[in-house]
Amino acid sequence: MLEEIPVSNNGVPEPEIAQASKPVSRMRLVLSRLRSTPRFWVGVIGLGAVILWAAFGLIPNQWNYTDLDVYSMGSSPNSVHWFGTSDIGEDIYAQTxxxxxxxxxxxxxVGPIAAIIAGIVGAVAGYLGGWWDRTIIWFIDLLLxxxxxxxxxxxxxxFKSLSWVALIFLLAGFGWMIMARVIRAQTMSLRERDFIKAARFMGVDTWTIIRRxxxxxxxxxxxxxxxxxxxxxxxxxxxLSFFGFGIQAPDVSLGTLLASGQGAAVTRPWLFIFPAAILVFTVLSASLVGDALRDAVDPTSGVNRD
Structure with missing residues (x-):
């Protein structure tokens, strides 16, 4: 005998009503918004392609970035040197x-390190308050x-005498202040929530509350x-590298390539165009992903542009 399914007054089965009224988690809601955001997929595909090309792009190329082709100095892009060569015969494709x-x-x-610093500093200032908050905010305003x-x-x-790794910590050390103020404001709101008060009344220590x-x-x-x-x-x-204050020779970065190719941007444009195009494409892809994430988490942060 078939089991009878209860039906509501409007003819919809009650299990379907219960399933439809089940609350959707925040993570699923964010993922749903991202799936319907074209610029998120454009950014992810573009950034993924850049990372894959950077990881495996040298495999089909016969030239290393330190090799010199004395028979092809300052040549335009061709079947041997895909992005052309520099004045001394360096392969621009390999260097790029x-x-x-x-x-x-x-x-x-730098991005994650700066975000971690912002989260810790902002959470400590917002949760502890008092002189801790005043001191940290004074320090943040000073850096700003x-x-x-x-x-x-x-x-x-x-830093010229140190490894380029030092540049990572220098950039991260000046990239966390604005987000730290945002996290501080959010933490000041969170510390008045019931679950935070309950944890505090149960004797949970400060650092555990901040962490958990x-x-x-x-x-x-x-x-x-x-x-x-x-x-x-x-x-x-x-x-920084473009102006000579970042990556130093013999290391190579997009900034050093742009600096060395700017003087020949008209006469030998391949020295400048290829590194510049890769830089624009990479930064644009990362920005599209971050912009889509921001709108998915907070739809009120901007109008829907898709």
Missing amino acids: IVGLRKSLVIGLL VLPSLFLFILLSPI HVLPNVSSLLIIDATLGVGGAILSETT
Whole structure:
């Protein structure tokens, strides 16, 4: 005998009503918004293609970025040198890939590191309050008013003698302040919630509350900040290297390639166009992903542009 399914007054089976009224988790809602956002997929595909090309692009190429072809100096793109060569016979294709690798590593590390610093500092200031909050905010405001570019220039002689890894921590050290203020404001709201008060009344220590309850509730903001920070870090590194204050020879980055090719942008445009196009494409892809994430987490952050 078939089981009779209860039906509501409007003819809809009650199990379907219960399933339809079941609340959707925040993660599923964000993923649903991302799936219906074309610019997210454009950014993910573009950024993924750039990373794959940087990782495996040298395999089909017979030239290393340090090789010199004395028989083909300053040549235009051809079947042997796909992006052409420099004045001394360096393969621009190989140098572009190696420079892209360096810029990607810096960007993919600086963004998350700056987001982690912002999350910790902002959560501590917002949760502890009092003189902790006043001291941290004073320090953040001080860093915000300091001209970071001039500080980079002043510190560049010190970092020239160090590895390019030092540039990662320098860029991350000046890229967390704005998001830290946002996290502080969110934390000040969270600490008045019932679950935070309950944990405090149960004797849970401050650092455990911040780690288990505060940071997970602001993680979406930190993910967005880390994603958007990738493109910003790549641009910052390129700018510093372009002016001679970032990556130093014999290392190669997109900034050093643009600096060496700017003088020949008209007479030998392949020296400048290829690194510049890769830089624009990479930063645009990372920005599209971060922009889509921001709108998916907070639909009120901007109008729907799709």
